[in-house]
């Protein structure tokens with residue numbers, strides 16, 4: 001049975017009436033990871049933000065978003081805040097934008113946790129500190145004292161993953177969580193995301209341009225183009241039996257990039273990813 005069911009989601013810019021996501025329907029089963037891939041501007045982020053109901057006011061949406069039997073699109077703002085962060089967490093592309101720039105990281109995390117739990121300050125610190133250590137942040141106290149601009153992109157992504165560990169959501173939406181990172185940090189953050197899934201057994205929507213990462217973590221894949229879902233299926237089918245020419249082009253482009261990279265690195269073998 002699906003945990004999250006998005007039905008006939010339409011997203012449009014009310015100032016221009018331009019339709020940005022046409023008519024998306026998809027499901028996410030408990031414990032599964034659904035990857036959303038597609039070129040820039042195809043509507044991946046707007047889809048994720050529509051689920052969280054976090055799009056700007058001028059960006060409107062219709063359709064239903066049913067999480068565990070509750071249609072999130074019918075909730076009032078207060079009730080939605082109870083779901084956001086607790087039942088659905090979002091790990092964003094740019095850690096710097098996800099945090100309040102004028103507050104130390106620890107103060108911001110404390111406020112988020114206070115919205116959902118009545119833990120004492122000590123309990124919050126203990127839980128978030130343990131989660132930070134588990135994702136490889138060696139000095140949680142110093143991280144919590146820091147302002148977002150004092151931490152690297154990789155550290156901020158780890159802080160968001162640590163917050164998800166404490167929140168134990170049903171669904172994690174990771175919107176290009178590694179795009180802004182260097183290759184080594186991308187790898188490390190992907191490892192932490194994979195561990196997070198195993199640890200929480202939560203469902204995940206994983207938006208990425210990185211098809212290696214998709215192969216590593218996703219069970220199912222949706223391909224978006226110009227605001228529409230043009231292909232869907234299991235990850236295995238996506239890599240071996242894609243039907244749409246655009247999907248095949250995405251996969252071929254990735255293989256060709258891998259080949260060029262290997263040649264540049266002087267490797268004789270060709271990674272087909």
Ligand SMILES: Nc1ncnc2c1ncn2[C@@H]1O[C@H](COP(=O)(O)OP(=O)(O)OP(=O)(O)O)[C@@H](O)[C@H]1O
Pocket residue numbers: 013020038039040041042043044045046047056059
């Ligand atoms: N706030 C907004 N108002 C109007 N149009 C928007 C808004 N945000 C995004 N769009 C437009 O909607 C389309 C889809 O944007 P979206 O951010 O969902 O793309 P994306 O697939 O996530 O791209 P990327 O991979 O670059 O993040 C784009 O044409 C974009 O210009």
